[in-house]
Amino acid sequence: MKELQEILTSSQHILPEWILLLGILLLVIIVSFQKKDSKWPYRFSFLLVLAYTFTATYFYENLPSEGLKLYGDLLFIDQTSLFFKQLVAISTIVFLIHSRLFQYKFDGEIYFLILCILLGLSFLAMTTHFLVIYVAIELVSISSYVLVATKNEKTNFEAAIKYLIFGATSSAIMLYGISLFYGMGHVLNFAEQTFLESISTNSPLVLQIVSFLFLGGLFFKIAAAPFHSWVPDVYEVTSTPIISFLSFAPKAVGVLVVARVVQANFTDLNAVLLLIIFVSLIVGNLAALWQTNLKRMLGYSGIAQAGFILIGVLKGPQTDFYGAFFYILTYLPITMGAFFLADLLKKQSGSDEMEDFKGIGQKNIFLGLNAVIIMMALVGLPPTIGFMAKLMVFSSIINLGEAMHSSVYYGLLIFGLLNAAISIYYYLKVPYFMLIKKSYNQPRYNPDFFLTLVLTYFSIALIIFFLYPDFGTEWVRKVLF
Amino acid sequence: MQSGLLSSLIILPLIASMVILLLPESYKGSYRWIALIVQILLLINLGTLISGFEANHTGYQFLEHFEWIRLTLGKTSILSIDYIVGIDGLSLSMVALSVVVFFIANISSFSINKKEKAYYSLFLLLTATVIGCFVAIDFFLFFIFFEFMLLPMYFLIGIWGGPNKAYASLKFIIYTLVGSVMILVVMIALAMSNVDEFFTSEYKRTVFSFDFRILSDQANLLKGSLLNIENPIKIFGVNARDFMFILLFIGFGIKLPMVPFHTWLPDAHVEAPTPISVVLAGILLKIGGYGLIRIAYGFFPDIAINYGLLISIMGLISILYGGFNALAQKDLKKLIAYSSISHMGFVLLGIGAFNIEGFNGAIFQMFSHGLLSSMLFLIAGVLYERTKNREINNFKGLAKTMPIFTVLVAIAFFGSLGLPSLSGFIGEFFTLFGSFQASTIPKVIPILGVLGIVLSAIYLLWTFQKMFFGEFWTKEEFKNNLTDLDQKEIIMLGVLGVLTLIFGIFPNILFDLINPTVIQLF
Incomplete structure (x- = not known):
């Protein structure tokens, strides 16, 4: 009963994500019942992002300064995560305006995918839990692969395949790092005290290598070398507003997670x-x-x-x-x-x-x-x-x-x-x-x-x-x- | 008292630059006049400035101070960036030089008739940034002007330059940017080590300041900070303060330019249009010397004293290398460019002496070189405009057809080679004198430095003789174009020639201004 109670109270605290999630489901319905060149998916996405931004800004006025733990320790909301959520939301709005001004005729699916990325990044900004990080990154990554491939051209497929292969490899490496961490730390939340205590028995070199493996997935999203080889091809062929969004949003939140890892201070990174x-x-x-x-x-x-x-x-x-x-x-x-x-x-x-x-x-x-x-x-x-x-x-x-x-x-x-x-x-x-x-x-x-x-x-x-x-x-x- | 006089020197050209940018294309003819009126206003303001300047007063005058940015750095500290402008003797002499040279260059720009709108707005922007650089008393402000100067310059060379302009403008901007990056390192390090006591107690957080007056007072150094004097921190085995001084030396040395960082200069000069060459040689190079004196020596006097010998040697190398290179040039403009390097070497020699004579000489040399090199580049421009050619061997016996031109060229050439009673002599004499006086510098350096004067006599007299004496001869296609100077050119060269004479005969006009500032440095 207690767990159920906690899930219920926690769920009240992620209103923006609920709005986004329900909106995305609604968008799928709208897309499937509208004509191909309908403007409704665009309008609806715009309203949805506005609602998300608004709630992400004003819903958390009474947030305690040390942050709020939700769902056990799966999610963690503090001012920093709100800041990044707002930034990502703003960049989504810029994307929408950009694509409108240049009269891109995107299919409704594109908006769906962009909103999925927004949702993924939103969760990524609110967590120190390995599993949530992994799931959120996968949500972002898979949507991005599809986004790159949506333009029906040969170069796009090439770029998307490259992106997918490098992305999948990075994810695998990341998952490997996570599993090693779990083996050493016995918990999945790297900000927790027990994790720090049980992990500190390992030699710093091992920790550094394992951290490098784990961070690999994030560096891939940040587009830092040596995880960068997908960047030029993908940037060249993807529609400009989409790549404009992808050049900012995942990078920003990726850096936040790296910062959280550095902040957790389990080893000298x-x-x-x-x-x-x-x-x-x-x-x-x-x-x-x-x-x-x-x-x-x-x-x-x-x-x-x-x-x-x-x-x-x-x-x-x-x-x-x-x-x-x-x-x-x-x-x-x-x-x-x-x-x-x-x-x-x-x-x-x-x-x-x-x-x-x-x-x-x-x-x-x-x-x-x-x-x-x-x-x-x-x-x-x-x-x-x-x-x-x-x-x-x-x-x-x-x-x-x-x-x-x-x-x-x-x-x-x-x-x-x-x-x-x-x-x-x-x-x-x-x-x-x-x-x-x-x-x-x-x-x-x-x-x-x-x-x-x-x-x-x-x-x-x-x-x-x-x-x-x-x-x-x-x-x-x-x-x- | 905040008179706004100094700010007007920056803001007037800025506004005019915007106005020209926004004026429609149909007012094309008025751009040059707007620019010229602004330059005349600047001259008038300069007059007020000089008449109000109290020469015996040490410290900055005409101060204007506005709070600008309080940049929060993390939770515990604040970077305080202010808009502070003011002048002392050193900056006044440089401001005066810039205003005069910009005025002349503006007249010279009348011959530019391609994309005037962009040209004049960039030119005025350049005016504002250069003057801003000389009057800024806040390191941050100085740096902004210093950096921002690059872009107008890049486009002025890149759009209106000669055939190889793309290469020259890019080389210019990359060299200078590398230099300014080094200065940026020092700027950050200095600011992070100097605390503004007054505001620190006011805000209850550590307030780091960029104010020149705070940076030059070593009492403000934070204990344990990077640049503190008691516990030197090592960077790559070198004391942090030494390290920063060397960075500044290289950074401003590139601008000066000092051999071996000079290679951008001949390229830039050869490609740049005449007025831009005039500005480049007349003023932009002086920012290097100004920065060395004001910033490198002003903030690191304890370090500078150990590097006198190095700086003098670099100066000597510049003098000789520039001189020998000038000997070998066939292109008149390239010859002048190398002679610039040689003459700016004297500035380094004077600064390296680290005594009052040397510093006075260095500042005087900068001023006089500003006048003389402007003249020289105008002279090259006069020939180029008439014939589209600058090869020295293509002209002989010009004295016959261009007598007025010959007289003015004679003043410029003799001034440059250091004939007494012209301003070039005073600068070179005092730098060498200071160098002889300095106990830390072996006498062989100034002795070899004198050789630089001999070299400049050789290449300048040789050129003069080849081009102006003997039977008149030039290629057939040039013959009809080689007319004597028109009024515009007489005004430009005449004003500079007269100034050269005045400062050559009455050097005290300038020495009285700069001496109190120089004495304060020691």
């Missing part, structure tokens, strides 16, 4: 993380240098950005993951703005190849200006919020170096900054072709004033947040562990 960071930065940046396709380049840039975000997750005596969370907050407008720009450029030039952007910026100087601002934000140059994000992450390394008395961190600092400096080469290619190169054959020119205006909102946001970052910093400060 910095060595593992440093390896991932170094490899991600170098692989992402060097590979991006040679790209000619904008979306592919953004894919590699996403790998490098993952490296930068993970810098904020490194554990020190006073770590509060401030840098990482702030970076993720800023990454939302930056990356989704970049994909919006990519879509707009594709609409005007008819291709994703950067060579074909020649002269677009000269005809439409505001589009060129927007491209400059968004790319600057990706490099991390002032006056955009990208600079603040990099500043936070790098000042956290200095703190870490001071506290740990280790030169590795200063090496990382310089290495990371040099990577940021190199990255300007490939990011600037976009405005370079748009503004500097003359176009020989006249581009199919239509000004798309309205879309440029929407893009301008992104760029203005990037600059305003730089000038007045207090809104963002205070928000993040409230949600730290």
Whole structure:
């Protein structure tokens, strides 16, 4: 009886997820009873996400500051998980608006899959339990595989198969790590005291290896090297709004789970993380240098950005993951703005190849200006919020170096900054072709004033947040562990 | 008193840049005049600034201070970033130089007739950021201007440049960005080590500050922090403070440019249009020297004193390497670019001496090089505009057809090679003098430095003789184009020539301004 009682009370606390779940079921019904080009699936999904966002924001006003355990210890709600749920919800809204503005004629199934990802991420943000993490990641992954494959083209199948094979392998490795953890810790919740106690008898090296196995699945979602090989292909062929969403949402929540693992502190994970960071930065940046396709380049840039975000997750005596969370907050407008720009450029030039952007910026100087601002934000140059994000992450390394008395961190600092400096080469290619190169054959020119205006909102946001970052910093400060 | 005078130097060009951007294409003819009016307003503001400046007063004047960002860093600390601008003698001399050079470059820009809207808005943006860089007293603010300068420059070279512009502009931006990244490391490290006592007690949280006045006072260093003096923390076996100083030295050295980080400069100069070359050589290089004096020496004086020899040697290498390279050039603009490297080497030599004469000399050399190199690049521009060619061997006996031009070229060349009574002499003399005086530096370095003057005499006189004396000869297709200077060019070169003369004969005008600031450094 007691268990039943707990299940009932716990169920009251996940209202947003209930709404989402029921909504998704309803959406399936709507999709199956409507004509193929009906607008109702879109409208319904939009309302659903709005309702989800609203409840996720206002339903938890009396949340205790230390968090709330639900269903035994399967779920765990605190301010941090709410923050990430809100971010993911916002990115879903951006996805919906983006696809509407560019008049994508998605089938209803696409919305269903996106909402499934939202549901999966929502649970992923609220747990420290291995099984829930695994199930949530699988929900997200499988929906993503299908999303990539929905466009009926050969390249899409190739990318989807690649994605599936790498994803399945990562999941298997992750599951292997989880099983080892269960064997060592006898419980499945890594935040629990008993887990820490029983696991601490093992040697740190073993723990590090097992953690690496477990984190592999998360690094796959974050798109950190060496779990990145699916990224460029998938980014290149998937519809831009979808990949815009996939480039942000799973990455954000993945970082949260990594942060929770680091926070649980059952072993020193910095060595593992440093390896991932170094490899991600170098692989992402060097590979991006040679790209000619904008979306592919953004894919590699996403790998490098993952490296930068993970810098904020490194554990020190006073770590509060401030840098990482702030970076993720800023990454939302930056990356989704970049994909919006990519879509707009594709609409005007008819291709994703950067060579074909020649002269677009000269005809439409505001589009060129927007491209400059968004790319600057990706490099991390002032006056955009990208600079603040990099500043936070790098000042956290200095703190870490001071506290740990280790030169590795200063090496990382310089290495990371040099990577940021190199990255300007490939990011600037976009405005370079748009503004500097003359176009020989006249581009199919239509000004798309309205879309440029929407893009301008992104760029203005990037600059305003730089000038007045207090809104963002205070928000993040409230949600730290 | 917050007069807003300094902010106006930044905001006026910014606003004008926006206005030009928003004006429709049909007002095309007015862009250059809007820009010129703004530059004239800046000159007027500069006049007010100089007349209100109290030379004997140490510390910053015309201060404007606004709270800007209180960036929460985790739970326990705050980064305080303020909008603070102010000037002392050093920055005033640099601001004056920038305003004058930008004015000249703006006149020179009249010959640009491709995409004027973008050109003038970028040009004004550049004006604002460069001046902002010199008046900022907050490291963060300084850094923003420093970084933001890159983009207008990138596009100005990249869009309006010569045939190889893509390569040159990219090389420029990557070199400078690597430099600024190093400066960023130091900026973060400095800020994370210096505490603003007043606000710390007010907010009850550790407040880290970027304010130059707090950073330069070592009493504010947090105990146990990265840059504290008592317990040096090691980075790769090097003391953190030494490490940061070297980063700054390289970072600003790239901008200066110092051999071996100079290779971006000849490329950028050769490809850049004339007015942009003028700005690049006249002002942007000075930011390197300014940064070294203000930031590297201002915040790490205890470290700087140990590196005098290294800096002097780097200066010497720049002087000689630049000079020898200039000897070998066939392209006039490339020759001037290498002579710039050589002359900026004197700045390093003066700074490395670490005494009052050396510093005064270095600042004077920056100022005078700003005037002279602007003249030199305008001269190259005059020829290029008429013939689309800059090969030295293509011109002979120009004195016959272009007498006014010859006189002004003579002033510029003789000024650059250090003829007494022209400003180049004073700068080089004082840097060498300071270097001789310094006890830490072996005498052989300034002695070899004198060789740099000889070298510059050789390549400049040689060029002068080849191009201007003898029978008039040039390729057939150029002959009819080689007319003497028009009014616009006479004004530009004349103003600079007169300034060179004035500062050569009355160097005290400048020394009186900068001396109190320099003395305060020691």
